[in-house]
Amino acid sequence: MSDEWKAPSKSAADSADDKSWKxxxxxxxxxxxxxxxxxxxxxxxxxxxxxxxxxxxxxxxxxxxxxxxxxRGAGYTALIEVTGMIADKESASADNIVTGLRAAFEDSKVKGVVLRINSPGGSPVQSGYVYDEIRRLRGLHPDTKVYAVISDLGASGAYYIASAADQIYADKASLVGSIGVTAAGYGFVGTMEKLGVERRTYTSGEHKSFLDPFQPQKPEETQFWQSVLDTTHRQFIASVKQGRGERLKDKDHPELFSGLVWSGEQALQLGLIDGLGSASSVARDVVGEKELVDFTVQESPFDRFSKKLGASVAEHLAMWMGFQGPTLR
Known part of the structure; x- marks a missing residue:
């Protein structure tokens, strides 16, 4: 029968499947x-x-x-925070502290400047910059006094900075002083020998690699490095004596400049500080202007975000390897 239904051919079925898959x-x-x-x-x-x-x-x-x-009122007390390690690129860098100081001294409404310090110290260079700038600004503006107020800790380079102020205050339990210098590192010579690792260093200059932690120390190089630390220590002591003057009760105290840290109560007896108080009490009772206006240089949100993304790994690695310079402690 011509009109009988016929099954589709295999090629037609394949064509239908292809269309479905496509x-x-x-x-x-x-x-x-x-x-x-x-x-x-x-x-x-x-x-x-x-x-x-x-x-x-x-x-x-x-x-x-x-x-x-x-x-803001007719007059107020400027507040500048010195918090954390005193070092370049840190919040307590010389650039940040000095910028805040200059802004405060240029403000005609500022009746006094309070440096609120909570720091273990840091770079002698950064501390020296701030010390010199405080004394310069005090000379230009003799009517505007600078008061250093130590909260928890004002040691080493932080005390170096504080000693440039007109007066220093602290809490009776604050830790004050630590007038000394340190430079620390590690030595891996014995470890390398045990591991069978040979150190190969190529330098131009007899003592160029004298701080290399992978090489044995030489007595003459150790003596030289100690002389560098001693020189920095003498500079530190001279600055403290210049800043504190006759207020130091016993300049020849055998342990005053030994690197020891003192409580606020002990520091007052030694003449390292002038009184006990906080930033607010100094503003109210000493400056006479209880309103505190913050002149601390603040990082922008973008800078803070950038710092979190780009931590200075190389710098911290270098410090861990023993390549850091002297630190006031």
Missing amino acids: LLEKTLLAGVQEQRRSRRWGIFFKFLTFVYLLVALALFTPLMDMEKTAT
Whole structure:
């Protein structure tokens, strides 16, 4: 029969299957592409939100400072924080502290400057910069007094800075002093011998590698490095004596400049400080202006974010290997 139904041929069935697979493939690809587009837009909007918040924070901070400025009275006490390690690139760097000091001294409403210190010390160079600048500014503005107020800790380079102030105050339990110098490192010579590792160093200059922790120490180089530390220590002592003057009760005390740290109560007896008090009590009772206005240099939100992303790994590794310079302690 001519009109009898006939099954489709094999080639026709294969063609139908191919179309079905192609349709399914197109559907899957479309889904994948849509997911990719969604992810891209999601990342874009997240990044846009982050930038918006960062810009808003950067703009909002100065507005807050302007609002604070508008509400300030006729006179106030400037406050500058000296917190943490005194070193370049840190919050208590000489650049940051000096910038805050200059801004405070240039403000006609500032009746006194309080350095609120909570620091174990740090670089003798950074501390020396701040010490010299305090004395210079005091000479230019004799009517504006500088008061160092030690909270928990004012040791080493931090006390170096404090000794340039007109007066120093602390709590009776504060830790004060530590007038000394240290430079520490490690020696890995014995470890390398046990591991069978040979150190190969190529230098130009007889003593160029004298701080290399992978080589044995030489007596003459150790003696030289000690002379460097002794010289820095003498500079530290001279600055403290210059800053404190006759207020030091016993300049020839055998342990006063030995690197020991004293309680605030002991420091008062030794003449290392002038009285017991806090930043607020000094502003109220000594300066006579209880309102404290913060002149501490603040990092921008972007700078803080950048620091978190880019920690100075190489610098800390160098310190761990023993390549750091002298530290006031």
